[in-house]
Amino acid sequence: MIEELVRNAAAEDDDAIEQLCEIADTDPESLTPYLGVLLDADVLWPARVYRAADADVISRIIDRIDGGSAPDRLNHLLIILAHTAHPLAESAMRRWSTQPPAGADELHVSVLSYTLEGGWTAEADGSRRDLCGTTGYQWVLRETPQRAGGPTCPWCASPLWIAADLDTADPAVRAAIAHTGWSGRLVIETCHFCACYATLFSQVTPAGDSTWWSGNTRPSYLGDAQPEDPPALTPVLGPARSTPYEASAWDQGGSTLGGRPDWIQDAEHADCPGCGQPMDYVGLLGGADLDEYGEGAYYLHLHQPCGFAAVNYQQS
Structure with a gap:
């Protein structure tokens, strides 16, 4: 064949x-x-x-x-x-x-x-x-209730979205992000709307703290964005991928923790704002998993030595 x-x-x-x-x-x-x-x-x-x-x-x-x-x-x-x-x-x-x-x-x-x-x-x-892991797991998006009174985006006032809540106490999580050197709980919180226009950084700790980085720079073309609710979805670990390459930015079921990214455009590993080095890739959340008619994908990154996480987005 x-x-x-x-x-x-x-x-x-x-x-x-x-x-x-x-x-x-x-x-x-x-x-x-x-x-x-x-x-x-x-x-x-x-x-x-x-x-x-x-x-x-x-x-x-x-x-x-x-x-x-x-x-x-x-x-x-x-x-x-x-x-x-x-x-x-x-x-x-x-x-x-x-x-x-x-x-x-x-x-x-x-x-x-x-x-x-x-x-x-x-x-x-x-x-x-190596910026990527050798082990990947499907990320299954589960409905979660909206948080009341949680932090909001300083740019558009939308409630911040917990794109990932991980703990290396879980052996599968530990294997998927072993290349990052992270140990403990990792919460990556971002604005689902503004991340589509700029790479958004947060400062994270192994205790699960996630804080919007004050150095995030709002692009001039963003305009006067109105607040909107983030996806009422949280990724949870599904079955292991057979290879690190099975993430898909296009297909339903393609969201993946660990492994290698499926870039829609050129590779876009975020540079750590603390030291300027490329950040480690954590996972991909595909638009097809977030919305029935969704496209594009969110890419999650981490730089353990400096304590920064990042989220960026690509679409066709």
Whole structure:
């Protein structure tokens, strides 16, 4: 079946490419033997199809970039390397950050910024930090009564929404956010409306405290927003995902704690306002789970050393 999908993808069959993406989310290693064929056919997008690429395919991509034969494909090739998160890819990307390859002058961001697409970052001290977890759990949205007299958004006066209430005393929660280093209760409270227009930060403690960060900057285009009630829904833990890649920003049932984000646009890991470093990804709440006609997705982030949480939003 995969061989046929690869042949059809090489013939620019969009349905075949979509099916390969689904396999890349549920069983990425099954695609490994076929990725060289896709590379030969110049099927470079979506890059996540290559997340289980082996050293041979990665080396071929690096050689293509070093040889300067595909400067017009550099953007796609770098995203592929980021998705592999392979040591060979990391080494090459570090080298290109100081010795830019052909086509780098046409990129909109630095070479090392591409690592965020794969859910990791190359630290200045030579270390690597994974921003995402290796374990994911479905988040099931349950109806909850509205809080009376709770905190409100300083910008639009809407009641703040508890987007997540977690405790690492639960082994599943502990596994899902182990990469963050958090221990204790984690409450992420935000404005469901204003988070659609700006990344909103809160200061959090292991005791479950969540406080709107006074440094949040209201965008000028937000205008005079009127208060509205947040979703009367709270995510609770459902079954484990079979891979870290099964979150969906589009489909009902796609909300996920841990694992990897399904970005609607480019990767948008929030930068910690305390230290400027990319924050760790916590989970995704999809619009299809929040509302019958909803779209878009909220992405939750955390930086344990500085005690900041963040929520941002993407839509098509």
